[in-house]
Amino acid sequence: MGKADADGPGLPDLPPEWGRVVVPNDASALADEAEQVRRELRRRASPRRRPWRPPGLPLLVLLIAVVTTVTGLLTATWPRTGRSPGPVADSPEPTPTQLTDRALPALDLVDAGQSPVPLRGLLPAVVLLVDGCPCPELVADTALAAPAGVTVVTVASERPRAVPTGTEVRALADPAGGLRAFLQQPPRPETATALLADRTGRVVLMVAEAASVSDYHAELVRLAG
Incomplete structure (x- = not known):
């Protein structure tokens, strides 16, 4: 050895x-x-470790795209403070008391010949908007109850409507829709809207759905004072 x-x-x-x-x-x-x-x-014995290298440009672009997409989704779905729980309701129609004492706008209506008729030139007046319903009985009763000196006016949208025979009613039209816009009241089928204004142009009463002349009879009588 x-x-x-x-x-x-x-x-x-x-x-x-x-x-x-x-x-x-x-x-x-x-x-x-x-x-x-x-x-x-x-x-x-241990395997040699490769030194760390930064990712290539294509991989870096893909990573940025993924992060951007995820961030956008989180932003869109994350609950926000103060967000309304439901759809915003339309502005409510003005109530009759909100229109009371307001000045009647200086509107020009038209007669059957398409001639302009200033609304303020008819005061004091009770105006019946009949574009939703001709309501001949309501028009006749209003003309019968109106005191001397108070003008009864019917207003349609495109052209004046026929009025009951034997009544002193001024039939006019409002093609521009200025009066409806002032009242913010849409036409309603089978009913008329009544507007009463004194000699100074002040709105005394507005009845969105006038069923009978009793809805405004007291104010109608006082227009003559």
């Missing part, structure tokens, strides 16, 4: 370039060398 070393019997022949080999009596004296050997073995 080999010859023993001159300084230590029992050791095999070693290469002369290793020099003199000293074997300690206590194995713990070789702990540092053993740890160094183990580290070297682990380093050689």
